[in-house]
Structure formats: structure tokens, C-alpha cells
Amino acid sequence: MPEAGRETGNRGMLAVDPPHLSWSSSPMDVFAPTGNLYAGAIWPEVVVTLTLLLVLVVDLVGGSAARKSLPALSIFGLIGALVTLVLQWQQPQLESFLGSFAADPISILFRGLVVGTAVLTVMMAERYIAQSGAPTGEFYVLLLTATLGGMFLSGATDLILVFVSLETLGIASYLMAGYTKRDPRSSEAALKYLLIGASSTAIFLYGMSLLYGLSGGQTKLEAIASSMGDAGLAGIIALVLCIGGIGFKLAAVPFHQWTPDVYEGSPTPVVAFLSVGSKAAGFALAVRFLATVFPAMTEEWRAVLSVLAILTMILGNVVAIAQTRLKRLLAYSSIGQAGFVLIGLVAGTEAGYASLIFYLMVYLVMNLGAFLCVTLFSLKTGTDEISEYSGLYQKDPFLTLCLSICLLSLGGLPPLAGFFGKLYLFWAGWQAGAYTLVLVGLVTSVISIYYYVRVVKTIVVKEPQEMSVSVQNYPETNWQAEGMQALRVGLVLTLVATIFAGILSNPLFTLSTQAVEQSPFLGFPTAQAFIPQSARLQVAVKGSLGSSAQTGEG
């Protein structure tokens, strides 16, 4: 079987990693007895890890000239990871590392989202770092580490791996939040983030330990599920504790309090990463964890998440109205946006999960687009007060266009991408009978239109006398400066994607639907057709699990 040969070659290189071992050598199977590791599943992660190491070495060894190549190096590595993800899409690996990690289509899509966020964050950060004069290498190393954590989290199917990757992502994020060391607000943000993160990790860990005990010592998510049916109150407690831990990552109300403080103090690119990449990984965890471990308690977790979703949508959007700084406004709005995405999770249908993934894709481009604009503006003027944006239209039409399009898309105005994303989400929610959620979603998205459009209105005021001081002294954009080209590329990419991802949404939506259908753990009917030979056996188990989940929902 040629495929097996290739996998073995992979693993040989990964497990030992001696430089002299070539691609096809040494079929020795150290861990052989139980079967194959299918280490090819983590190729994208390997690429990111190698990039990370390379960045670290170049930063240590190279001079200041070499350091300038770090962003390009990181982007290069991340794009390499994306390419391997695309290749993996052709042949999903449903189970690897003895059932600890799955590279099924959903995991591939979520990992793609995390990597995509990282690419755009690097584009945003290059100029930011050049201007703030902070050390270069650390940032990329931390960012790549966080990306790695997020990627592993998206595919983890084992309690241990879930915890380790969650902490990899978390700790790297804490460090990134405190990255501008000389800024006391940044340090404060890092410390708070660390403390709250530690608390929620404790909660999550407690939940996991309950699961471990209830299942009689199982760590595989599927294996736990079978013993959850009659777990009673202990099961409920475990469920709530796990949701609490996941809620922290999603910044769902009432586990959101860290967000304003952390977003306020952290460097803007970090905020961008946290608000998209970290959230995407959190949703990946939520989908996989809840659907795999708690199929027997579907009613319960849906009820809890509904409450969280309603609170999140209302609080995120209402408090955003009162913000006077764009960065903080985006922080609160990203809380509200997560609330909308939760509708897809609560719906729990095929369309629900598909629209969740689709919305995250759209949210990635429009939110990062908005953050790119905020970064550019604050780099040029040193402020992100909304009132300081007034009259920007006359000085920088390109920035105005990008920011307006992204904000209007976030607000969900047709024909931009955000509109179609919300349309699919609400439609899926309505079909699944989550009427209250959809109604709250509709009302709060109207509220969100108000505060997004208010910003746009400020930007496009006509009268010169209404121009703010910052805009009056607005410097000419020097695209040649270090990192500016990357910023520009990021702006154009997100702008084009925001405009066209809506009108041409069908391919993306088909992609998400396919991912949902072909990931067996969700248990939707067509999953059987796409299972590779090597994983047939496991699938039989999963399939029955999935169908029990299905009946549980019914």
C-alpha cells in the first residue's frame, strides 16, 4: 500500500528527526503493535514548527538585516502550511496518533482559519513593530506558537492533547498581550489575561478530570461519550465546567470580562489575532468537544449555550454603542459577533454547523480588514479615537473605502460578505427552531448597524471645518516604508474578499457544507462515502455514535 509507505516515511522523520534520515528510508515501526500513527495528519503543524524554529534561529544568529526578513519568512512558512492543508483536503485523515488527533475536513477548515489569521496578523504587525521599536523576533515566535496551539486544538480528539494545545495557545497569547513591555497597560493586560486564563483553565481542567473519572479512566473523547449517558448530575457539572472553560476562549458573556481590558492594553495586531484566530480555535474546540463527548446531553448543552448566546449578543452589542475608541468598539463588537456564531452551534443541524464555519471565514476577512485599517490609522496619527477619524474621507479615500466596507460588512449590510454570513446563520437557526435566538440576533444586529454606521458617517463628513486635528495633520502615506507594502497587500486582500465573498458565497458555503458532511464525528448522513480505506474500522464505531447523537437531537 503506497500510502502506508509514505506515512511511515513521514513518521520516521518526525519522531526521531535525525538529519541523515531521508524521505523514504527506515520503515522501522517503533510504536508498531497497535497500528499506524498516520503522522501525515500533522504536516501543516510540522511546517509551522519548522518555520518557528527557523525564525528563532535567524533572530538569534542573524544581524539586523536578517531580522528584517522575519515577517516574510513567517508568511512564507504559514502559506506553506496552508498549501499542505489544501493538499490534505484531498485526503482527510480521520484519525492519527492513536486517536489523539483528527485531520477531518472540519479540522482542516478550522486550522486554515487559524493560519489565515496568522498570515494577516503578520502583515499587520510588520509595520507596527518597525514603528514601535519593540524586539522583532519574539513576536513572530510567539505568534507562530499560538498558531500552532490553535491548529492542534482544532483537531485534538484526546483530553490530554486538548489541554496541552489549549495551554500552548493560551500562554503564547498571554505573552503576546504583554509584548510591548515598556507600556504599562500592555503589562497589565498580560497579567490580567494570565490570571483570568488560569482561573478558567482550572475550571476546564476540573471538568476534564470529572470526565476522566466518569468514564473510568478514558482520555479519548469518543470513549468518554459512551459513559455519559447515565452520568446524572456529575455529568451536568462536568458539562457546565467544560462550557465555562470554552466560554473563556470564545469570550462569551459572562466569561468575557477579560476582553475589554486585554484588548485595550495589547498591541493592535495581537488584538486582531485574539479576536479572530483564538476565537476560531475556540469554536473548533466547542464543536468537536460538545458534539463528541456530550451527544447524550444535547438538550442540556444547547440550553446553556442559548443563554450564553443571548447574553453575549445583547451585552456585546449594547456596550459597543457607548465606546469612543475604535479598538474598544471592535473588541465589544467581536464579543457580539461571537454571539451570532453561537446560533449556528446551538442549531446543531448540518446547516447550522456549515453556516458557523462560513460565518467564521467571512468574519476573518472583514474583522481583520477593520483591524488593518485601525492599525494603519493609529500608526499614522497615534490615536484610535472615533472622533479623530472625522473627515478622513478627504485625506485618504483608500483607507476610507476599506474601513467603510469592512465595518458595513460587519454590520451585515448587503451585498457584502457579512450580510450573507448572517443570513445563513439566522436561516439555519430558524430552521432548527431556535426562534428566540434568531429574534435576539436580528434585533442586536440592528443595534450593531447603528454603531458601525456611526463610524462610517464620521469618516465621510464633507465639511472641511469638521475635520479632526489628526486628520488635518494627516501625513502622506509612504508605501515604501518598512512593512507598509505588507499592510497594503493585507488591506487589498481583505477588501476584495469582503466584497466578493458575499456575492460569490456559494463555493465557500459548499465547502463548509462538505466539511460538515464529511466529518464523521458530527454524524451527518453522507459521511460514510468519504471515508478512506485505512480508517474504516473506527468509522463504524463513530457512525453508530453519530446516529445516536442524531436520535438524541430528534
Add this chain to the structure above:
Amino acid sequence: MEFIYTYAWLIPVYPLVAAFLLGLGILMFNTWTRANRSLAAFLSVFSTGTAMVHAFALLVSQVQGHETVLRTITWAQAGSFSVDMGFVVDHLSAMMLVVVTTVAFLVQIYSDGYMAHDPGYVRFYAYLSLFSSSMLGLVVSPNLVQIYIFWELVGMCSYLLIGFWYDRQAAAEAAQKAFVVNRVGDFGLLLGILGFYWISGTFAFNEIGRNLQEMLAAGAVSSSLIALFAVLVFLGPVAKSAQFPLHVWLPDAMEGPTPISALIHAATMVAAGVFLLARMFPVLEGIPVVMDIIAWTGAGTAFLGASIAITQNDIKKGLAYSTISQLGYMVMAMGCGAYGASLFHLMTHAYFKAMLFLCSGSVIHGMEAVVGHDPVLAQDMRLMGGLRKYMPVTAITFLIGTLAICGIPPFAGFWSKDEILSAVFERNPALWGVGFLTAGITAFYMFRIYFLTFEGEFRGTNLRLRQEVAVSAGRPVPAFAYVFAGKQPAFGPGAMNIQEKPQPSSHPEAQENLHDGHGHASEPHESPWSMTFPLLALAIPSVLIGLVGTPFANFFEAFIHPPAESVAEAGSILPLVAAEWQEVLAGHFDWAEFLIMAGSSVGIGLVGITLASLIYWQKRIDLGTFPQSLQPLYYFSLNKWYIDDLYERVFVQGTRFVAREALEVDSRIVDGVVNLTGLVTMVSGEAMKYLESGKAQFYALIIFAAVVVMVVASGAGF
């Protein structure tokens, strides 16, 4: 040859690419783009030219008998509801593609000369390309949703281009008016589209008609409901094709640059309404009530436009009312079931009216050299006259266009108008009467424009007259009201009374002004070749294109026919037409009927022309001798049947009144509620401040508390 069909979707994309690149250039590399404006023009013209070549290839292939090609992709899908996007290439769309691309191509060449001195040159080309793209997309749309999207896009481009000189108050207001009036029609159209979807479950043209027939036959739906939706759909064309009562925006739209008036507001966009009626024809023809409404709306509009055009002094406004009138003909023909005749007139009209507008642009361009860049002066026919001497090419092409629109054989307009009139006569002689009368008025006002502009003495150097015109400032001030009042003019000779020769100005400084001041020339000049070439190019179809639709060997009718009448199909129509010609040559054609119909319409045209030449050229008839009793009629026409004033009273004032009342309610009641909400928000914001204390230990406490609450709440059942 299949690849021209496979890639037919590229036709709208070529200009879109140009528009996108130009837009990007303006936004990101502004100075560079402005410095390389000729590149921008080249890009636009080249992309439209490519589209034109492609369109011609499709037309040739269709004429040779290629079957209809329909390609769609699923654009959005949600459950059983799905919307397709794609393109359809059939006879109708192939013909429309050629018309739109040729006119757009020539107008873009023309714009290089016309807009040469305008700082918004590149922006103009970006808009033009965007418009061409939208219009081409509209033409190839296979369903109502897609047509609605492009319908709105062309509307948006029209708005942008009418308001192109947005710093002119009049232009900004005109753009707004066009936009608002079109909203009324588009709302109806949208309701109609949704209604038809509700009944027939599809947006596709070829399926709606079929489904409706089936449902009507099965008695599943009442015919009055279908009629209601058909009328709602018809509201779209009423607004877009400037039919009564939504025609008021089109004359005002002449505030836009003249190439725009030629392309959008004469040749293509306004014809989109007729095009939509043609697409909906299978649905409409089965509902006699709606067909009657359409026919009478068209007839009324034809007469209304012609009667107002008689008294206009602004050359572009005159042509605009003429456009309204001609669109009325097309709609009337559609309503009488004369599908082919209506589209034939659409095609011939597109060419000769675009040419007439471009000629008027050339005239304005020449006049600006004398009177300066003031649209009020440069467009007023009272200041023109005798321009044939200075601008021979413009004059000849304008004359060709005038003859074409008046229906003088063998020019294009004769064949199409004659076909419409004979088709209408068979259906309803009363409608024919209106059309016949309108044809006479058309000949009169078009030759009035021609004589006032190109014949007689040049009056632009008469400073007193200029002052008089400037005072009237575009308002419909009756410049020759004194003719009816029987009084002598207060100052200067009016345009009507041109027997009074313009006197050389007696003010010495004014004389000086004329000769050296402000760079004004004393006489207009012919336009550059980039403007005259499109005129000459358009003159060719204006003369010849009618020959494809002669009643004795009607190639056009054989090519463009309603979808239901697919009789002699599945093959090239060329042999068919050749056979018809042989019939004619062999003397089997019934000439008598043709000669009676044609003779009468040519006759009334000649009457109109003679009258115009007697009044405005030979000056045999003095308007001062007209009876006093005609004065109200004159004012009625000059004030555009008082329709604008009526709308001002009823809709504008009415809306303002309602708005004031609503404001009262708003400030008393809604504000109170809002203030209350604000208070609540502030209080809760203050309260939440304590939650957002910034103390990490407090946050942790909330998290733990929340988990406990959740456990208690969800565990309560156990």
C-alpha cells in the same frame, strides 16, 4: 465557434475590468492616473471595443442559425430556494449586445474630445465603463433577479453620471430626482418580481410564462392577480423608460455631460424598459388588460413628449422630450403585440438618437468657445443659428438624424416607425391616430430644432440676447411670450422672431470683450475628429439600418420574434429572407397597402417639416399673427403640462407636510422614549462599570459565580 459562447460571460467583464482598474487607479495612484489620462481612455475604449467584436461574433453566429445558449450557475442556495446566475445568448440579446457595444464604443471615443478639458476625465471613463458593464450584464440576464440587480446598477451609474458635475446645484438635484423617481418604479418592479415568483416558483424568463399558462389553465390562480403583478412589473419600465407619469426625471437628467445623455439617456439604459417588456412578453401577451394599459401609456407618453418638445429652448431638453416621445412609440408597439416592430424601433432609435445627442454635444462644445462654459447659454437655441457654416459635419449628421426621426424614406426611422404605425392600426385605429398625429408633431419640432440651430444667422454674439437668456437661467421663462401678448419685446430679439436681425452690439467694451476678452472666440468652430468621427460612424446605421426591416422582406422580423412564435426556426434565416426578396422582385408583394400606410405617415411628416421651414427658416409665417386663444396651449406646453408643478404640490409639499408632522411626533413621543432608553443605558452603563472594575480577582469571582449558577440552573432537574 463554441468558445465565443463559452466565454460570452466575458462581454460584461471586459468593461468591468477597465472600470475596476480605473477606480483602483483613482483611489490608490491618483496623481499617476491623472497624469496618464490618455491611457485611461485607451483602456476603456479598448475593453469596450473587445466586447463589441465579441458581440458581433455572437450576432453573426446567431444569424447563421445557432441555437440559443443558456448557461447558469447556482449563485445562492438555501434549502429548496435557489437563485441562478448566468447568461443567455439568443437573437434578442445578441442584437442588444451589438447595439449597446457599438453605441458605447463610439460614445467613449467621442468623450475623449468632449471631456478633454475636464478635471474628472478619468473618473468619467471609470463610470462609463462601469455603466457599459452593467448594461451588458442586464442584456444577457436569463432571469428576473439578475436583471433586477443590473437594473439597479445601471440606475446607480445613471445617478453618478447625471451628477457628474456634482458641484453644480442643478446637476446634483437632477441626479437626486432621477434616483427618487426611479425608486418608485423599481419598487413596483421588485414587488412584481416577487409576486411572479410567489405564483410560478421561478425567476427564469423562459419558465415564468409556461408555469403561468399551466396554472391559469388549471385554474390555480386568478387572472386578476396575474394582471396586478404584470402592472407592477410594468412600473419598472415606466420609470426606466420615462413613461408618463414617471417621465419627469429624464429631461432633468440632461444636466449630465452630453455623451452620457447620448449613451444612457437616449440609446441604451432608457431602452432597458422596453427590453424588459420584450423579455416578459410571453407573460404579458396573455393578459389583454395589461396590454391595453401598456399601449395607452405608450401612446399618451408619445404625444405628451412631442407636444412639450415643441416649445423647448434648450437643445438637449428638446431632444430629451423627443426621446420620451419615441420611447412611447416603442412601448405602444409592445402593448399592441408588435414585438418585432418595437425592438426594431429601439435599435434604429438607439443609433439616430445617440447621433443627434452627440451632435448637440458637438454644438454645445462649439458654442462654449463663444459664450463660455455656462450650460444655460451654451445649450440655448435662441443663441445659435447658422451653425451649418461653422460646423458642416455636425450639421449634415444632425440633418440625417432629423430626417431619420421624422420618418422620411429611406432613413432608418421611416421603416421602424412605419412598421409600428401599421401594426398599431390593425390593433386599434384610435391608438394609430395618436401615433400618426405625434409623427407630424415630431417632424415639426425636430426641424424647428434643426433650423434654429443650423440655419439663419448666428445669434450667439448678440450680447443683449445673451443677457436675456442668462436672466431666464434655465427656468421656463417664456422668452417669446410677447408674441402672444401682442407686445413688443422688452429687450433683444427672441428666438422665435428671428426676422429681427441681431444687431451688432453698440457697447464698445462689450465688443472688446468679444474679440479678446476671456479667450472667447467670436464664432463657433467644428469639433475635433475624435468627436466628428463617431458622428459620421453613427450616420451610417442611421441611414441604412432600416433596410433590414423593410415590410416587403423583413429580415429583422424573421430574426427577432416573440419566443412563442418559433415557427421557421432551427436554421439560418438567411435563405428565408433571400426567398422573400425573390418574391418581392417577382412582383408578389402587395404594394398598395404598404404605400397607403407609408404614404400617409410620410405625408404628415412632410406637413410638419413644411410648417417648421415656413416659420423658422423661410419666415413666411410670423408667430405674432397667431391668435390670442392659442396662448394657454403655448404655456401648457412650455410648462411641461404643469406635471412637475403638480408633483411639487402633491408629492414634495405633501411629503414635507407629513415629515413635519412626523417630526412633531418624533420630538414629543419618540424622543421621550429614546431619552428614557438613554437614561436606562447610562444607568446600566454606570452599573456595569462596577462589574468592569478592572480588578482581576473580581473577574475571577464572576466566572466562578457564573459556573455555579449554571450548574444550579441546569442541575435543577435532578
